[in-house]
Amino acid sequence: MESENFIDYVKIFFRSGKGGAGSAHLQRTAQDPKAGPDGGDGGKGGDVILKGNRNLWTLLHLRYTKHIIAEDGGKGSSNQCFGKSGKNAVVEVPLGTVVKHPETGEFIGEVIEDGQELVILKGGRGGLGNVHFKSATHQTPRFAQPGEEGREEWLALELKILADVGLVGFPNAGKSTLISVLSNAKPKIADYPFTTLRPNLGMVAYRDYQSFVVADIPGIIEGASEGKGLGLRFLRHIERNALLLFMIPCNSESIKKEYNILLHELKAYNPELMDKKRMIAITKCDLLTEKELKALSKKVPEKISVLYISSILQQNLQQLKDEIWKQLNN
Numbered sequence: 001m002e003s004e005n006f007i008d009y010v011k012i013f014f015r016s017g018k019g020g021a022g023s024a025h026l027q028r029t030a031q032d033p034k035a036g037p038d039g040g041d042g043g044k045g046g047d048v049i050l051k052g053n054r055n056l057w058t059l060l061h062l063r064y065t066k067h068i069i070a071e072d073g074g075k076g077s078s079n080q081c082f083g084k085s086g087k088n089a090v091v092e093v094p095l096g097t098v099v100k101h102p103e104t105g106e107f108i109g110e111v112i113e114d115g116q117e118l119v120i121l122k123g124g125r126g127g128l129g130n131v132h133f134k135s136a137t138h139q140t141p142r143f144a145q146p147g148e149e150g151r152e153e154w155l156a157l158e159l160k161i162l163a164d165v166g167l168v169g170f171p172n173a174g175k176s177t178l179i180s181v182l183s184n185a186k187p188k189i190a191d192y193p194f195t196t197l198r199p200n201l202g203m204v205a206y207r208d209y210q211s212f213v214v215a216d217i218p219g220i221i222e223g224a225s226e227g228k229g230l231g232l233r234f235l236r237h238i239e240r241n242a243l244l245l246f247m248i249p250c251n252s253e254s255i256k257k258e259y260n261i262l263l264h265e266l267k268a269y270n271p272e273l274m275d276k277k278r279m280i281a282i283t284k285c286d287l288l289t290e291k292e293l294k295a296l297s298k299k300v301p302e303k304i305s306v307l308y309i310s311s312i313l314q315q316n317l318q319q320l321k322d323e324i325w326k327q328l329n330n
Contacts, residue, residue, distance in 0.1 A: 007059045008159040008237075011102050013067045017045025017086030019124035019147030020073035026130075026140060027078065036139060039076055039130040042147045043083030045123030046070030049090045050157075054114040056094035057201055059159055070121075073147055076129045086123055095162045096240055102156040112162070120155065124148030158236070163201060163215035164328055166241030168262055171218075173247040174283035176200065177311040179216045182321070206325055215241060235269045243277045243327050249284045250296060250308070259301050277327050279305040281320060286310035 020042025027035035048070050068091060074083035099108040099120055109118045127145030134141055167175040183202025200216040217237050238244065244266075252258050259280065266273040280301065285293060285308045293308060300306045305323055309316045 007063050008161075009156065010059050010062045010065070011154060011156050012062065012065055013152070013154050014048045014089075014121050015067075015069045015152035016048050016089075016121040016150035017070040017123040018072045018150045019043070019045045019126040020075045020083035020086075021146045022127035022129035022132075022144030023076035023078060023081075024130045024142055024144040025078040026142065034140070037130040037134050037141055038078055038080050039144050040079070040081040041083065041129050041132075042076045042126030042145075043073030043085040044126050045073045045147065045150045046086035046088045047119050047123045048121040049088050050093050050097065050099065050109075050111050050118045050120060051090050052095050052097075052111040052114050052116040053092040054095055056092060058094060059097070059157055062091070062093075062157065070123055070150065072150070073123065073126050075147075076126070076144070080129065080131055083126055085126075088123075090117075093157060094159060096160045098158045098160060100156045100158060102154055108155065121151045121153065124150045160240045161201065161215045161237040162213075162240045163237075164212040164241065165214045165243045165245050165324055166238045167214060167216050167247055168238065168244050168266070169247035170258065170262070173249055174311055175216045175247050178247065178281070178283070178309070179214055181311045181314060182317065183214060204321065206321055210325075212324065212328060214245075235266070238266065238273060239270060241276065243279070243324065244273070245324070246278060246280045247283050248280060250282050250288055250293075251284065255282065255296075255300050277330075279307070279323060279327060282306065282308045284310060284312075285315060286313045 022042050023039030025037070025039040027038040029035055048068060068089050070089035071086035073086045076083045093111055095112055095114065098110045099118070100106060101108070108120060111118050125148040127147045130141045130144045133143065167179065169175055179200055179202045182204045202214045202216070203211050204214055205211050215237060246259055246262055248255050248258050282296070282300065288296065305327070307316055307320050307323060309320055311317070
């Protein structure tokens with residue numbers, strides 16, 4: 001069974017804290033039984049905050065979380081003492097997390113940097129104590145402001161993977177096999193379509209202790225931009241990749257046609273994807289003789305970097321890594 005550890009969408013009910021009520025206290029002392037108002041202000045309600053954490057890769061830790069509620073502010077008290085501010089509800093999320101309204105799809109914000117804090121619901125303001133309402137004509141106000149209500153809302157957290165390289169291709173193009181060989185990722189691998197139902201991330205070691213991150217995106221099919229197959233669910237993960245590596249098997253009926261279909265689906269989903277760097281890896285080349293491989297080289301798209309690889313035999317994988325590194329740092 002495939003791992004359920006990759007969670008890229010959660011819907012949670014959030015509530016910020018209510019502001020504390022101001023105090024309507026009237027000071028009385030032995031020396032002055034009518035010393036007047038001395039009620040302090042209420043404390044501010046806690047905010048709901050998302051905080052970026054580069055050590056998180058999925059929303060798995062929030063999978064069973066349905067309610068996140070910040071603390072209410074404390075009430076003001078005598079002697080003009082302020083109420084305690086409510087504790088913020090801070091939720092750590094992986095980089096690339098987007099906040100939206102689940103019904104309308106309205107964009108609220110995104111977290112893309114480690115340590116970045118995004119306030120998604122502000123806490124209510126504390127009410128003013130009666131000391132603020134004292135005047136020459138009203139010296140003993142016996143009222144104070146109530147605290148402002150907090151806000152509450154169902155919101156969706158959606159993860160768009162932040163990876164250096166996104167593997168793009170039809171189902172069974174060899175993406176999972178490649179990422180398992182290049183990195184320590186262990187995706188499910190089998191000889192049938194849609195083996196990969198969730199994105200896989202792999203850290204690829206490069207020369208001089210350097211590295212880059214590769215994302216194995218579940219297979220695209222013709223019509224994916226319209227919601228067919230796995231559809232729109234995973235196309236969003238491609239938006240954050242710096243380089244797109246198109247993977248096409250050597251036994252494809254037409255490499256150029258397959259490449260153009262993939263390009264069309266990406267463009268239909270988001271035209272800005274056409275601005276990303278691209279290269280092609282022709283996979284499963286261990287199935288071809290040297291003569292067949294030479295003939296195949298005349299049938300690939302032009303004006304784009306093309307490499308011929310075999311993940312099983314680890315053929316040309318170092319050249320592939322070199323070319324990826326060159327593209328990423330160009």
